[in-house]
Amino acid sequence: MVKLFFMFKNETKKTAERTMKPDTVFKQTFNATLDILAGMKRGDVLPSENELSDQLGVSRTTVRKVLSWLSDNGHVRLDGRRRVLTAIVPKRERFPSTETESTSQQVEKRFMEWMLRGDAQPGSLINELEMARQFGVATTGIREFLNRFRRFGLIDKRPNAGWVFKGFTEDFADELFEIREMFEQRSARAMVTLPPDAPQWRDLRALREEHRLLLGDIDSRFQDFSDLDNRLHRLITTAVPNRFIDDFYDVITLIFHYHYQWNKRDERQRNEVAIEEHVHYIDALLARDRRRVEQTCRIHLASARQTLRRAFSPLV
Amino acid sequence: MVKLFFMFKNETKKTAERTMKPDTVFKQTFNATLDILAGMKRGDVLPSENELSDQLGVSRTTVRKVLSWLSDNGHVRLDGRRRVLTAIVPKRERFPSTETESTSQQVEKRFMEWMLRGDAQPGSLINELEMARQFGVATTGIREFLNRFRRFGLIDKRPNAGWVFKGFTEDFADELFEIREMFEQRSARAMVTLPPDAPQWRDLRALREEHRLLLGDIDSRFQDFSDLDNRLHRLITTAVPNRFIDDFYDVITLIFHYHYQWNKRDERQRNEVAIEEHVHYIDALLARDRRRVEQTCRIHLASARQTLRRAFSPLV
């Protein structure tokens, strides 16, 4: 059987000593707090602990840890029960992105890179222990990732005997897009029947404007398409929410997120075509013309499918 | 916030001392080997180690462990390189089913029971540690289960802050069946276009016969319907395989498996109706009549949806 090796050339060796639970949340929060402070000047009063907690999406415990650091290092002064900014925090205090990524995020990233590089042969075995060693994490982290990754349809589990990589193949693209087409057509049809005062129409018009702006500046900003693509399709699915369809879009989002990072061939032109397809699709939706919606949707998905399929034959 | 307690009334306390990795595979293999020996008589030669390994679906290592026991306890004698059965193994040597279930299977079972009992309030929090204590397993086992269970659309993860049970509600049934209907109609339409010599037609005719037999003996065997239901729908999806559709059927299979165990109301009558619907559906497929297939499929799924929905209002 073919065994896999996950180490890439030019890989930087992991030297960081691992703690039990990483403090990536603290470090991210720290950076985010600095972003907030950057918009303030000396003498300004900081938001309250609860406000910061809400705004940053972390517990007050973590917020307080950051605020303690700011006090201890003389950037913030206590004035009664207010906190006052006394000194700007220099940029170099920010934690680098390598330290703000949790283990599970790192595993996902490295696994996807390994897969999309094309190093992975269909049918090859994935070994938890080997992967854990190469990624510098414990086997439990790998297990957890693989279990979550199962639903992407790219790996199979053989109990007591590891995992099989099924391959990032044309079959995969076809099966993915068969479902995607069913779901998208269903959502698009539902959207057409939404009442004219549904909030989706406002969002859709805003998205159309964003598409127009991007097309006007396509040469420098063509990489922003990925985000726009995701937002359009997610908006359409909100017409009639269904948790299984939402979950499926998670699969598509992840696949495309990494796919866009690795497949740079014809990127600019590919995205320009896709944006134009989107505009036609959006116009059809705004016109609430069911037949045209179905047609423009089909055209766009067919070309997206071709894009993904071509990623599997990199030499042609 | 509502907290959950997983301990049921009349629950038997776990007293078994836990080992690192349970030997459930050995115990299952042991029982399965006894089943094979039951079909033999004294003096018969056992199959080879490799044969047993293939047949039982476990490694030779495990097979050899069972064979060692048989030798050590005088039930099997070595004759050159053959093994000869010398004494029947008494039934009481079999391991009880409680010892042949792996931790992950136990966790799944107990979680599903807890959910389907209706003790779980929608929106309540699931606590890994609490659940681990109640189930008598380590937190890693719970985590792994919850991660795998995510795709069933019944729980949500909040990073660093546990899991939320979304509730086994009518919404869930509706969303599940919306997808199921799309997938089933798609597969049924594909099946109609299969060539007359496709192996599916043979299997379908066999299934039809099984339905007929079950209907004739409905009073004593109505519980066998669950298995038949699963096999029919799985057969139809093989018309044009798609890994995402297969995965979705795993969700349906598990939900129905436990649902059938807990919801006994009108069980016999419900199953009888469903079998008749199946027969009409199968006949339409065998006739390769697209319109009738769509119609009978819709009728059957609508009644299955009602069955599941009714399970959420147990007092009406």
Added chain:
DNA sequence: CCTCGGTCCTTTAAGGATAAAAAATCGATA
């Protein structure tokens, strides 16, 4: 040349431990 026993090594499935993060508690105070 295939199969078996013996042996050994590798890998998975579980348990257990610990630091970080979340959450709760409680006066005090504005």
Added chain:
DNA sequence: TATCGATTTTTTATCCTTAAAGGACCGAGG
């Protein structure tokens, strides 16, 4: 009455450890 500081308790994310299961190798024998 909501907020803050201080402190404590609970829970998650991660690492490490170990027995069972899988798998490879080898020599012998039919």
